[in-house]
Amino acid sequence: MKISFIINGEQKSVEVSDGKSPLLWAIRDGLDLKGTKYGCGMAACGACTLHIDGEAIRSCSYPVEMAEGKIITTIEGLSQDGKLHPVQQAWKEEVVPQCGYCQSGFMMATAALLNEISKPTDQDIDDNIINVCRCATYYRMRKAIHRAAELNSQNS
Amino acid sequence: MAKIKKQNNVKRRQFLKYSGVGIGLMIGGVWLARNPLRRKVFELAETMIAPYQGDTSNPLLWLQVTPDNKIILHSSKVEMGQGSFTSLAQLAAEELEVNMERIKVIHAETGSGNIDGMSTGGSMSIASLWFPLREMAATMREMLRSKAAEKLGLTTDELSLTDGVFSSGTKSMTFGEVVDAVTDWIIPDTPKLKERATHKYIGKAIPRVDLHEKVTGAPIFGIDASYPDMVYASVIRPTMVDATMSNFDFSEAEKMPGVIKIVHEHGFVGVVAKSQVEALSARKKITYDYKTNQKWNLADVQKAVSVGKGKQTIFQKKGKAVEDISDEGESIEMEFRSPIGAHAQLEPNGAVANYRDGKVEIKISTQVPKLTRDEVAKALGLSKDKVNIIPTFLGGGFGRRLHTPNAIQAALMSKAVGKPVKSFFDRIQEFQNDTFRPPSHHIMKAKIAGGKILGIENNIASGDTLFNSALDPGVETVVRADIGSIRGGAIIYDKLPHISTYYHVDLPFATSFWRSLGLLANAFAIESFMDELAIRTQQDPVKLRLDNIDEANPYGARAKRVLEACVKKAGYQDSANNGRAMGLALTIDGGSPCAQVAEVSIEDDEIKVHKVTVAFDCGIAVNPDQVKAQIEGCVCMGISAALYEKMNLKDNKLTPINYGAYRMALMKNVPKEIDIVLIEGADVPGPVGEPPLGPIGAAIGNAVRRLTGQRLTELPMELV
Structure with a gap:
């Protein structure tokens, strides 16, 4: 079956044999957008986080057929016009990544959080950023989230 | 070239x-x-x-x-x-x-x-x-x-x-x-x-x-690698320990959409299909029988890993066994345990192999490109120059990729179907087939009299770290003590009489390298015990350590400097204050001394770590910011291991089998303050990525002891 949606600003279609299969694989293998990662397959780690209609979604547990007609953003679409998104910029400034594998998911979760709460407190961060990072880069991530909020407010 | x-x-x-x-x-x-x-x-x-x-x-x-x-x-x-x-x-x-x-x-x-x-x-x-x-x-x-x-x-x-x-x-x-x-x-x-x-x-x-x-989000990891015309595979992995699979039935799987071939050779079964999803779905349709050899539960493992059982080696001896010291004074004995630990690295193991015309190229996240090349060459009957391993960035290593035989399976499947094959484990397979951090058991003994410590006995029992996975057969016979399992297990207080003994046990599941190997558990036992001895002999825990480190020891002077710097920076106090308390610990791993002070409180019946102060001497810090990043990572990963992580074994099944159930530290569980002092105590760079994992467990346990009076002796630490 064919599923169509807008991803990173472009209209795309993917052909899948099972509409219930995860959106994650359609994006990674069907559209060759590898920034969204497989971690657990049951929405427990957040490595596959992307945005659907502006909301953070764990795509490993999201049936591809539900994406029909939706607007999707992945890490590849977070930066626009060649300019890094404030979250990516903050991540760079704070030198957050170590192995880097989970970082796309964290940045997507953070970007969605900042859309909801423009200046999150530490408590907001603890409550909402619940992905898993095995390198345990949490300490710098917290700084980067605050920094991204600051960059956002400077831009607006 | x-x-x-x-x-x-x-x-x-x-x-x-x-x-x-x-x-x-x-x-x-x-x-x-x-x-x-x-x-x-x-x-x-x-x-x-x-x-x-x-x-x-x-x-x-x-x-x-x-x-x-x-x-x-x-x-x-x-x-x-x-x-x-x-x-x-x-x-x-x-x-x-x-x-x-x-x-x-x-x-x-x-x-x-x-x-x-x-x-x-x-x-x-x-x-x-x-x-x-x-x-x-x-x-x-x-x-x-x-x-x-x-x-x-x-x-x-x-x-x-x-x-x-x-x-x-x-x-x-x-x-x-x-x-x-x-x-x-x-x-x-x-x-x-x-x-x-x-x-x-x-x-x-x-x-x-x-x-x-x-x-x-650039495609830099093994799982992102690809070749034109590539197909996908999913391999069956054991779901039980000490059991054998037989009587595979492929009939249902073969009918599944997208299936190209089911490969059954070299002791594995893999489904090759047109897509990842189809390979996974078809693999789940394969049925087989299990024959369990011996029944295993966690209690059996803990019984096997016990001081006094297994192959014994004395690896430090400066003094007598505690019972031989003196009839006078008080004997203290404490028992510590650490659990089976999972790597839980985010990128699962896998490989992308392209076999063509008697040569094979493999893109893979591995810590051992050479070993992988040699193993693939042997399995496929190729000369080593016909195998090219192309390492990619690793989505976490932590020792999990110090053996990557999964490359062999991908190569054989690529050969079998005549196309490039991408083959990755799923997360459940990763948890069930990890090369776990071995569980350990420790009995620490001391004799004290008149406010003095007369001697310490340090006993470690552990599953295999290095013998089965890294060394040539024969080395074990010579070495006897698994130098991976006893890492961080030596008493560094040379002035105190001490004996250290190791007991080696083989377990029915794979245990191997986990970042810092034995250091995390051994340091937890030794440094918790040192703190307890300070309390029982009414000594200042800093002074007790400083007084008993011998500066003639090659790392003695550096260790003392690190401890002093850490205590000063943290403003260490040995008594609780306003519902918070500090705990300290000191380790020397790989020649890089590290001291930490953890500041904790109890919130909602759980241990909360607010701040960790670290002093670390790795010699020259080639990149001080990245040295700090490794320290922060070790502290937070160490908190995860010390407070939350453990595997269970029930009816030969290892659980949990995914994140969440395998509880790990999240953002909310790590300290908001990590204060680091770097000391350049040598004119060469030393190890960085593991030594800071040493003190964290004991530092937290010692803080809890001083806050609540409870001495926690089991990892992960839970309040009783």
């Missing part, structure tokens, strides 16, 4: 003499067993220099100059998050006389001939390449200078060098222009290296060289 002509009179340069960096063990006053060979091995382990194991005689293997005047550094050490690509670039830039931006670091393919004979592990990448890489870069610089002089019709003395451009008066030539059309190179004697005081890049907090890729 250019042909190399060596001067006949140039000897192979020796780097060994420089590498005075101890690894692995810190066995002060090793009790030398009567077996002379064993004594030799322990001596080696104690003072062992771990020289880089590969070709460092030829700079052209490592450093490639491109026509646009960039340098590509082909690293035989892999980047798994530890930041070594950045530090290696710093070492090369320093001696090549180029700006950092000119250097791009990539993974060396085994086919290039630049092969690391060991692995990326033991936190030795920078320490082991500290001299060789700088020497190669300096040598390369002079090779380029000679060629430039030749091409410009000048002498080498007339050329000055700035950022990859030689010049003299109005004449100039870039490195890129120098290498153009050059086929023969002369490798000169190694030039003198720059003095530490003149370093421009070494010692600077330069941002990671892989930042851009990692904030933009």
